[in-house]
Amino acid sequence: MAARDILSDSPSPDTAAADDGESTAKRTGLFGRLKNGLAKTRTQLAQGVGNLLLGEREIDDTVLEDLETALLITDVGIDTTTSIMADLAQQVKRKELNNTRALHGALGRLLKARLEPLQKDLTLTDKKPHVIFFVGVNGVGKTTTIGKLAKQLQNQGKNVMLAAGDTFRAAAVEQLQVWGERNNVPVIAQAQGSDSASVAFDALQSAQARGADVLLVDTAGRLQDKAQLMDELKKVHRVVKRLDDSAPHDVVLVLDGGVGQNALSQVRLFNEAVDLTGLAITKLDGSAKAGVIFSIAALQDINLPVYFVGVGEGIDDLRQFVADDFVEALLDQDFKDSLERTDA
Structure with a gap:
């Protein structure tokens, strides 16, 4: 099945003749943000x-x-x-x-x-919608990461929908709805305390009906050592498979770059629960512990790529992970x- 880079910088056919100077300037600006973030x-x-x-x-x-x-x-x-x-x-x-x-x-x-x-692009298959779950503990920046990614995908012409599956934290639903309203992206949500699996099911059903390209699903922040909460996350996975047995197509664990070595236990335990496909490391701009990414690279038995790094508050501060750029910065x-x- 064909796949496309989700945040590819490759020019589309109608922009292939764009000025090289502009491309260089853009790359320099992006690198500057990465350098400032680190x-x-x-x-x-x-x-x-x-x-x-x-x-x-x-x-x-x-x-x-x-x-x-x-x-x-x-x-x-x-x-x-x-x-x-x-x-x-x-x-x-x-x-x-x-x-x-x-x-x-x-x-x-x-x-x-x-x-x-660790360098591997998150790609979209031809399956519509391409369902991406975002998981992680409280406070790591899942909702913000989803909002930024949604905007970047929308800028690429993708039809994006969001699912407010974190029904335990009222602010999470409101935050995602703000992102949706700001960018005119549909958000499927239910009342606080609703069943997260029900939200995900409704969202996928709606995304299929609307012909959406991508469905980004927020999930409740969980302490990785709480078996009951991890079991609920597994339930969300089972429910969406009733509508699409290949979903979710990606499961991204969002990690706070400032937690240091504790990130390693989060990777292991979430991967055991839901078979992660990749990682997003956020808040690297607020920490002196960005070196933890090297410890993650040493987890050879898990071997998960880092899809994104977050180095600031802006939309463009959610970056595809590029090893050369990261080390250079x-x-x-x-x-x-x-x-x-x-x-x-």
Whole structure:
């Protein structure tokens, strides 16, 4: 079945001849927002990494210790940090890295290599509607993520509908309705306390009748260790399959980038309950712990892609995850200089 990138930057046939300068400017602007969004983590990381660029100093134990500390503080994780530092130490021992600038470039390549397996676009199939569930604990930004994605899809000409399945928190329904009214996107909702599965069923039935391209379903925030609530989430899945046995086509776990290593347990437990297809990591602009994405990459037994990262409040601050851009923004623009010089 054919699939299309859900937030593809590829030009449509009628815009293929668009000016290259405009495309470059757009890309630069998007990268700038990503870089600004990762500022807190980059500042924290700079305690051990930024100093590597103060001249081309000899690599000694102090340099390596400072770098290791910086990686741990930004929540890269013990296992990933240990692996990275062991690799760098071997390169130093083999005299492949002669100074701190070369070390900085090598660090960038190692970080990028660990994140590249996470890079995968969320795609739409030809199935209408393409049903996407958004799950996660309270306060991670599910509703906001849905609203931003709905607007971006609408800008691409997609017919989008929303389902206010978080019936336990009145503000969640109202928030989604505000997004819908603002962008003229239909929102299927019921009274607070209604059965979430019933909302999802009605929404899918309505989306099918209207020929919608995409149905984005909000779900109640859940503590991942509460079996009863997780069972209810499974029920929502079972109910929509009565109308479309292939639905939901995607189940996206939304994670707050500031929770650090606790994100790993959320990934594991939600995946056990509902078979996740991917992740969205939000609020990276408000935390110095964006390094947790490297710990997520280390969960090789789960192997889930990161579809989106949220680095601000604006519509365009919900970004497709691109490993190169993420590492470049994290290590600052001098990272490119380091790569070019060490590859020369």
